[in-house]
Amino acid sequence: MILPSSGLMIPWLQSKLDAATHITAGDLGGEVMPESRKAAVLIPLVLHPDGPTVLFTERAAHLSTHAGQVSFPGGAYETQDADLIATALRETQEEIGLSPERVAVMGSLAEYFTISRFRVTPVVGVLQPGFDLMPDPDEVADVFELPLSVLLDTRRFERRMIERNGQRGFTHFLEHDGRVVWGATAGMLLMLARSLE
Template sequence: MTPIDIRRRFTGSDVPFRDPDAVRGDHDLNPGFRLPLDRLREAAVLVPLVDRPEGLTVLFTQRTAHLSAHAGQISFPGGRRETYDTSSEDTALRETEEEIGVGRDHVDVIGRLDTYLTRTGFRVTPVVGLLTPPFVVSPDPTEVDEVFEVPLTVILDPAMPERHSREVMGVRRFFYAFPYEQRYIWGATAGMLVNLRDVLAGAR
């Protein structure tokens, strides 16, 4: 796909109807799983699509191992919405600059994915943006161990995503996963990638 194709999937006249109240989450593969809907905290992430000469890539961060939440996991840049943020887009762009040093002037926001609810109590708005190089990545060492990119073709591979499971507090939970080389993208990040696949395939 090209950046033009991507834009059309979010803003073109052929974009499938999107329910603005659509919600995805950790409960998708786990019927009966209950989320604390009355205690959800607002958050936003940037889903960064990088326009490389060799093809589009998706940018991810590897969180540091000492963090109190989601330590060591692969995620998108983002975080909790603050009172001074004017929108979810503002939150995603601010957090991206704070976490990896890429300013909002390098990001062309083109749309949103469905709201994603996490079992850790967040209501996350995934904001999709196109990044055009050159830009310099400067990870915040207190939050980010590494920034890396995965070809979009890997995410769109028909063999993806895989479905895995693990036991959490005595209950088996199922989740999506996107293995890539020695990396393992799973959980909420993988769930948002499934949503991105649906949008790009025209199957919102």
């Protein structure tokens, strides 16, 4: 996919997201779990002059769930949150110290249901370069960026069999520049890619 220049990226993104048909997805085949807890993540697109990137976190190795995995910043909805966009921005600030004022929210994708019983709303936001980050070492081992052009190439995703929580099923994997993006994060990237086709 040929992406527009950074100056045209925001209107292009907005028009694509507004026009997209958003389809619910999920881990291990996309089973909808009605008892799932609401959550949200931010898909942060950084508009560098030489091409946009996506900002990811690597979860801290000592965490009890998903330790060491690549993820988007985010977490569970809390009652003080005005909505799920507020959840994504609050959690992002708590995890990596990114001020919500730096994020231009473009819209949300459909819900993604995880095997850990969360119904996650991915929120797409745009950042201009030059922001400051202060990752919380209790939650985040690393913050890094990968090129959006690579992540939107659906041919790069592989389906592999995994077993989690006693259930076997297929999930998506993408490898680039020594990083492995898989599971819910890869699934949400695919949702984004299909929304921007």
